[in-house]
Amino acid sequence: xxxxxxxxxxxxxxxxxxxxxxxxxxxxxxxxxxxxxxxxxxxxxxxxxxxxxxxxxxxxxxxxxxxxxxxxxxxxxxxxxxxxxxxxxxxxxxxxxxxxxxxxxxxxxxxxxxxxxxxxxxxxxxxxxxxxxxxxxxxxxxxxxxxxxxxxxxxxx
Numbered sequence: 001x002x003x004x005x006x007x008x009x010x011x012x013x014x015x016x017x018x019x020x021x022x023x024x025x026x027x028x029x030x031x032x033x034x035x036x037x038x039x040x041x042x043x044x045x046x047x048x049x050x051x052x053x054x055x056x057x058x059x060x061x062x063x064x065x066x067x068x069x070x071x072x073x074x075x076x077x078x079x080x081x082x083x084x085x086x087x088x089x090x091x092x093x094x095x096x097x098x099x100x101x102x103x104x105x106x107x108x109x110x111x112x113x114x115x116x117x118x119x120x121x122x123x124x125x126x127x128x129x130x131x132x133x134x135x136x137x138x139x140x141x142x143x144x145x146x147x148x149x150x151x152x153x154x155x156x157x
Contacts, residue, residue, distance in 0.1 A: 015042050015050050020057055023047055024064040031068030031110075069107060076103045 019040040026036035037044035051058045080100035
């Protein structure tokens, strides 16, 4: 006779209201589904299944996740705005700045995915700005050439 391992069937159990409340509280603090499920004492896949089954729970999940994102964003911004004290190497400052930019970019992408929108690539704005700038420069060069050509024609005897 083969026995099921402890907790093996936990993924098929349906969460109780207390577990759902506990899960949502931790989700709002962390935005981490796995950690929230562990804290609630139930498998993450059971929570995902409940979200698909229960529209009210899905709405509360979404609210908790948005709150968690807002908390994470506030923490990242708070850390990023702390002025370095003492003698800090430039490489350390660059590494720290990169870490916070990456964190905020990942958070924005994940938030967009949850809202059902497509995130804009961070470099898309830069590429678009470069294209517009290039077009303006080419237009100015054309105008300068045209003005130089008309000046040369005016100076001709």
